[in-house]
Every structure is written in structure tokens, then in C-alpha cells.
Amino acid sequence: MQIDFVWTLLISLGLTELMELGLAYILGLRNKKDFVLMAMVNVMTNPAVVLLNALLTRKTGLNHFLIVAFLETAAIVIEGAYYKNYAEKISRPFLFSLETNAFSYTVGLVISHII
Amino acid sequence: MKQHKTNRIVGLIFICSMLVSLLSGFAIADVIWEPEDNFYRAHMEDCTYVNRDYYANGESGYLELFTQPGGKSLGFSENGKLFHVQFSYTLGNEVWGVVEYGSEGNRLVPRSDGDYESAWINLKDTKLKYDAVSFEEDHQAELTSYTGDYSELKDIQNIVIWTFPNSGEISGSFDQIDENFIIDSQYKDINGTLWGHVSYYYASKNFWICISKPTDTNIPAKDLPVIAFNSPSPDADPQPTGNDMTTAIIICVAAAILISAVQIYLSNKKKKKNEK
Numbered sequence: 001m002q003i004d005f006v007w008t009l010l011i012s013l014g015l016t017e018l019m020e021l022g023l024a025y026i027l028g029l030r031n032k033k034d035f036v037l038m039a040m041v042n043v044m045t046n047p048a049v050v051l052l053n054a055l056l057t058r059k060t061g062l063n064h065f066l067i068v069a070f071l072e073t074a075a076i077v078i079e080g081a082y083y084k085n086y087a088e089k090i091s092r093p094f095l096f097s098l099e100t101n102a103f104s105y106t107v108g109l110v111i112s113h114i115i
Numbered sequence: 116m117k118q119h120k121t122n123r124i125v126g127l128i129f130i131c132s133m134l135v136s137l138l139s140g141f142a143i144a145d146v147i148w149e150p151e152d153n154f155y156r157a158h159m160e161d162c163t164y165v166n167r168d169y170y171a172n173g174e175s176g177y178l179e180l181f182t183q184p185g186g187k188s189l190g191f192s193e194n195g196k197l198f199h200v201q202f203s204y205t206l207g208n209e210v211w212g213v214v215e216y217g218s219e220g221n222r223l224v225p226r227s228d229g230d231y232e233s234a235w236i237n238l239k240d241t242k243l244k245y246d247a248v249s250f251e252e253d254h255q256a257e258l259t260s261y262t263g264d265y266s267e268l269k270d271i272q273n274i275v276i277w278t279f280p281n282s283g284e285i286s287g288s289f290d291q292i293d294e295n296f297i298i299d300s301q302y303k304d305i306n307g308t309l310w311g312h313v314s315y316y317y318a319s320k321n322f323w324i325c326i327s328k329p330t331d332t333n334i335p336a337k338d339l340p341v342i343a344f345n346s347p348s349p350d351a352d353p354q355p356t357g358n359d360m361t362t363a364i365i366i367c368v369a370a371a372i373l374i375s376a377v378q379i380y381l382s383n384k385k386k387k388k389n390e391k
Contacts, residue, residue: 004187005364033386037379044375047368055361057221086383 005054009047012108016046019107020100027099031089038100041082045075076101150201150213152233154183162202165212167248169241171196176347178241179356180223180234184211188355189234192216192223194344197244198236199227210238242342247321250279254302261298261311267326268292275332277323280310283336286322301326304337 017039024038049071056067076097083093090096147164149155155162171178177191178198184206192198200212216234217226223234243249251258268274272291278284280302289296298311302323309326313319325334347353 005360006367009364009368033382036382040375040379044372047371051364051368060221082379086379 009050012050013042013046015108015111016104017042019104023100023103024096027096029089031087034083034087034089037082037086041079044082045078049075072101072105148201150215150233152213154186154204154235155202155213155233158204159202162204162213165200165203167246168197168199168244169212169236169238170194170244170342170344171198171236171240172242172342172344173240173353174345175351175353176345177353178236179353180214180216180236181211182234184209184235184237186235189216190218190221190223190355191353192225194347196225198225198241200236200238203238204235211235212238212241242344245340247279247282247323250282258300258302258312261301263298263301263311263326265296265298268296268324268329271329274324274329276319277310277325277334279323280304280308280325281334281337282323282339283334285332287319289316292316298324298326308334 020042021035021038024035029035052071053067056062056071057064060067076094079101080094080097083090083097087093147166149159171192171194173179173191173194176194178194178196179191180189181187182189184204198212198214198216200214203210203212205211212235214225214234214236215227215231216223217229217231218224270291274289274292275285276287276289278286281304296316297313299314300312302310302312304310308328310323311326312321312323314321316322325331328334
């Protein structure tokens with residue numbers, strides 16, 4: 001793993017923040033503290049998911065779909081738990097986490113195929 | 116008028132077939148296939164045409180593939196896999212070859228159709244496959260001009276084409292040959308079997324036929340050099356060369372998680388305090 005992987009992490013985090021915060025706004029979220037919370041939760045989960053995905057794929061030879069499914073599920077659960085405990089205006093935290101993650105993952109997948 | 120029309124149709128068919136072959140990447144006659152590779156495109160003036168096969172044979176038991184000569188590691192292929200090197204590039208004292216590969220699990224494998232990409236390999240981590248060029252280098256002194264009258268090949272069907280004498284490797288066959296079939300040199304092996312080399316015949320280049328047994332498809336490989344491949348150490352995964360930053364990246368990501376978690380916790384604590 002070399003220096004360019006840091007760029008991968010940063011680009012991935014930047015795009016995820018953009019997409020998830022944008023979707024949250026579209027879904028009606030207006031609370032500034034919840035936006036800050038979302039941004040920080042993404043800093044916790046996104047680089048970890050990208051890094052673990054790369055490491056597990058290279059080192060274990062496990063099925064890539066299984067790795068992604070496991071990591072994305074973990075991210076949804078962790079983010080949902082944080083929203084449940086700390087968010088002010090997110091009423092259905094786990095559903096909200098599922099929606100934002102599904103959206104950013106799908107858009108990310110489309111972008112990576114285009115690039 | 117009729118002749119003019121026929122010429123136009125023939126010309127049109129020729130242009131169409133040229134366009135189709137160019138679009139599909141298929142090479143007609145002396146057109147050399149070029150790899151779809153950014154480094155090759157940028158340095159094609161400095162690249163040398165190779166068109167030979169190399170076995171992966173890295174010291175660690177694996178061959179490492181790179182984005183470009185001296186570039187980023189893409190992964191590893193197991194020793195013994197056969198890569199086709201179309202062009203080479205010299206970087207310092209090292210010769211690098213451009214290859215095509217695909218993935219199988221966490222290993223890279225030679226692949227030239229379907230889902231494949233280009234990569235560069237350091238040829239010091241390979242073994243050249245013994246081929247027609249090697250044969251001609253080794254047997255130059257034993258090659259003589261063909262003195263026969265083609266009587267052995269007259270009215271023979273399915274003449275077998277070999278990569279070189281006693282290679283055991285068939286590269287095709289001819290239903291029948293005509294007056295354009297010219298044997299430019301011959302070679303007699305230790306068993307007295309006579310072979311003929313043909314430089315060019317209807318788009319087929321540099322091949323051999325067995326003059327003594329032109330239709331025999333069962334001539335086995337003989338006296339080919341045996342390659343001893345380096346074996347990987349048991350339970351040791353190959354490590355990419357270059358500056359490995361895995362540990363540093365893991366520490367940074369862990370730090371990001373920790374800082375964010377603490378920040379969220381502290382913000383919440385402050386909020387609760389203010390509420391009280």
C-alpha cells in the first residue's frame with residue numbers, strides 16, 4: 001500500500017460526505033449539529049471501510065461481495081447507533097443510515113465504473 | 116463500364132475489411148499489434164519490439180506486476196505463468212516488458228481477452244520461453260539452404276506447421292500449398308528428420324514444417340531446456356516493493372476514528388451540561 005492510497009481515502013471520504021450530506025438535505029434535515037455529527041461519523045467509518053476493503057481483498061482472497069456486504073452492514077449499524085444516541089432531529093436513525101449509505105455506495109459504484 | 120463497377124465493389128470490400136480489422140485490433144500481414152498502455156504510448160519511441168513469451172520466475176516465488184517500469188505495484192503472479200511480452204523498455208540497467216493480465220482471486224494471471232489490463236514486468240524476474248528465435252540462435256550453423264524439389268509436399272493435404280523443429284508445438288496447418296510456398300532453409304535433426312523453414316506464406320510468418328513427415332501431428336517435443344522455477348516460501352505472502360505505507364495508513368485511519376469518536380462524545384457531554 002503506497003502513498004496514492006491516501007488519495008483514494010481522501011477522495012472517497014470527500015465524495016461520501018458530499019453525497020450523504022446532500023441526500024440528508026434533500027430528505028429534509030436542517031439541523032446544523034446533525035450535519036456536523038454526520039460529517040464526523042463519516043470520518044469514523046468511511047476511511048476504515050475503504051482501508052479494510054483493500055486489506056481484506058488483498059490478504060484473504062475472500063469473495064469481494066461478501067467483504068463489501070460485511071463492511072457496509074457494519075458501517076450502517078455503527079452510524080445508525082451514533083445517530084440514535086447523539087442526533088437531535090434524525091427520527092429513524094438506522095433507516096436514515098441505510099438510506100445515506102446505500103445512496104453513497106451506489107453513486108460511488110457508478111462513478112468508479114465511469115472512471 | 117462493367118469492369119469499372121467491379122473494381123469499385125472490390126475496392127469498397129477492401130476498404131471495409133481494412134476498417135473492420137483496424138477496429139477489432141486484428142493485425143493483417145505486417146501490422147504490429149500495440150498494447151493499450153499509457154506508459155507505452157508516451158514512450159513508444161524508446162520501446163523495442165519483442166513479441167516473445169516469458170515465464171514468471173521471481174526470486175520470492177512470485178512475479179510482481181507494475182503500472183509502469185519502476186512504478187506502483189499491481190500485485191503478484193505465481194511463478195511458472197507464461198506472459199507474452201510485446202514490447203520492452205530499458206530503465207537504467209533493467210529491461211522491462213509490457214504484458215496483459217487479469218485477476219484470479221488475489222493473484223494476477225496472464226490474460227489477453229475478456230477483462231484484462233496492461234502492466235509492466237521486470238524481465239530479470241522471468242525466464243524466456245525457448246522459442247523459434249532461440250532455436251535459430253542455437254542451430255544457426257546447422258541450417259542449410261533447401262536443395263529439394265518439393266516432391267515430398269506435392270499433393271499432400273493438411274501440412275502441419277510447427278513453431279520450430281521438435282518443439283512439439285503446432286501453430287496450424289495448410290490444406291494444400293501452391294507455388295508461393297518457398298522453403299528458405301532446412302535443418303536435419305539427430306534422428307535424420309528433415310525440417311524446412313518458411314519465412315512467409317499467405318500471412319503466416321516464420322514457421323517450420325517437417326519435410327520428412329509433413330502431415331504427422333504427433334511429433335513430440337525433444338531436447339527442450341527444462342526450467343527450474345523459484346518456489347515461494349511456505350506461508351509467506353509476497354510483499355510489494357516500494358515504500359509500503361500500510362502501517363502508517365492504518366495508524367492514520369485509527370487516529371481519525373478515535374479523534375472523531377472523542378469529539379462526538381465531548382460535544383454531547385458539553386450539550387448535556389448546557390441543558391442542565
